[in-house]
Amino acid sequence: MNAIDELTESFSRLPGIGKKSAGRLVNFILKADSAYVKRFASQLNSLQEKIKPCSICGTWTESDPCPICTDTMRDRSVICVVEQPQDVATIESSHEFNGLFHVLGGIISPLDGIGPDQLNIASLLKRISDGSVTEIIIATNPTVEGDTTALYLQRMIAAAAGIKVTRLASGLPVGGDLEYADKLTLARSFRGRTSL
Structure with missing residues (x-):
């Protein structure tokens, strides 16, 4: 070669x-x-x-803690939980979220031998234990594994009183055509419908 x-x-x-x-x-x-x-x-x-993972949230950074975790203008009462560090950059590019992040480092996937202990869940629970967090937004991908991880997190966080747990909406994309939507996406769109 x-x-x-x-x-x-x-x-x-x-x-x-x-x-x-x-x-x-x-x-x-x-x-x-x-x-x-x-x-x-x-x-x-x-x-x-x-480049190393931030010691607080787990996103990729040159400085530790990362610029997001050290930004005093961000809403510290809301944490968005994502699967991977690149998901932070994706959400940041939307300019719609001004809270903090937490990177799990993967999702629960028993077939791949990945359980809750292999993810950064303990550090998330530690972050919310001081009582300053009022909402956790779970932004895992809308897959079977992503939904399993979201459900697991919801149950773990439910023990912490006063914390609202939400999930990103999923459904039809902007400009999407119903004719090409798969059944699962269409079902999610009906379940997540909103008032006009």
């Missing part, structure tokens, strides 16, 4: 990158400016050294 094949194989292991896309990336790098390639390689090489 030559250097091109090795790099193609490495790129193809990235999520969403198949063999053809990996080959295109390798060819792009071969044609690119040498300074760009060196900078890119240096950035990749130092990524895991520079």
Whole structure:
């Protein structure tokens, strides 16, 4: 296996990158400016050294605690619970949420051997134990595992009196067509309907 094949194989292991896309990336790098390639390689090489999970919420950060956890303008009474660190960036890009976050680091998935003990649930319960949190928004994906995790969290948090537990609404996307909606999405849309 030559250097091109090795790099193609490495790129193809990235999520969403198949063999053809990996080959295109390798060819792009071969044609690119040498300074760009060196900078890119240096950035990749130092990524895991520079970026770590926030000790409070678990999102990726260069400074610990992260800028979200240290922002005094954020609503500290609401915590949005997400599966992965990249979910924080997705929600932040909407500019609709001004509370804090908590990253579980996955979801409950017995088939994959992932139970509640493998997730950052204990640290969430510790965060809400001081009584300053009034609402937990569960923003796990609308999958069987995501729903199982949400139900488990709801039961664990229910023991903490005075904390409202909510779940992100799910259903038809904006611009979606009923004709192409799957049965589960349509069922969720009916259950989560709102008044006009």
